[in-house]
Amino acid sequence: MRVDCQCGAQAVVSRSERTNPTTADLYCSCKKPECGHSFISTLGFKHSLNTSASFPAGLSLGAYVQGTRIFCGCGKKAVIQKTNRLSSNVSDLYCQCECGHRFVMFRAHSHTLSPSALTTEALTMAIIQSVTPSVRRSLHQQLALF
Numbered sequence: 720m721r722v723d724c725q726c727g728a729q730a731v732v733s734r735s736e737r738t739n740p741t742t743a744d745l746y747c748s749c750k751k752p753e754c755g756h757s758f759i760s761t762l763g764f765k766h767s768l769n770t771s772a773s774f775p776a777g778l779s780l781g782a783y784v785q786g787t788r789i790f791c792g793c794g795k796k797a798v799i800q801k802t803n804r805l806s807s808n809v810s811d812l813y814c815q816c817e818c819g820h821r822f823v824m825f826r827a828h829s830h831t832l833s834p835s836a837l838t839t840e841a842l843t844m845a846i847i848q849s850v851t852p853s854v855r856r857s858l859h860q861q862l863a864l865f
């Protein structure tokens with residue numbers, strides 16, 4: 720399972736916690752030491768792609784997450800065939816099981832545990848550059864107090 724940090728580097732999934740039968744929270748941390756971003760990403764079952772006629776029999780659950788892997792409702796490990804990034808925080812994962820079940824999982828950024836030093840710095844710089852000179856002067860005075 721590949722999870723990307725907001726800084727563009729890859730993140731490592733340290734553990735996962737199931738929040739309901741088909742959804743889990745993944746605890747991720749960025750591989751880049753200077754970033755240090757750790758966050759929770761939610762991974763869960765969205766919907767099946769099979770039509771009811773081609774839907775495998777005996778599937779009580781669409782799909783579920785165990786550890787950092789996606790399992791089909793039949794109990795076999797599913798393969799991610801395609802990742803469709805909908806926004807910087809949300810992706811659809813197209814999965815296929817050998818039983819014939821095809822389905823979509825979603826992955827969404829849930830919340831940040833500790834912010835990225837890189838994005839915080841970039842954000843701060845962007846704010847400073849966007850303010851008027853008078854605000855910048857008062858900001859400078861405020862910072863001088865530290």
Ligand SMILES: [Zn+2]
Nearest residue numbers: 724726749754
């Ligand atoms: Zn990062």
Ligand SMILES: [Zn+2]
Nearest residue numbers: 791793816818
């Ligand atoms: Zn299956």
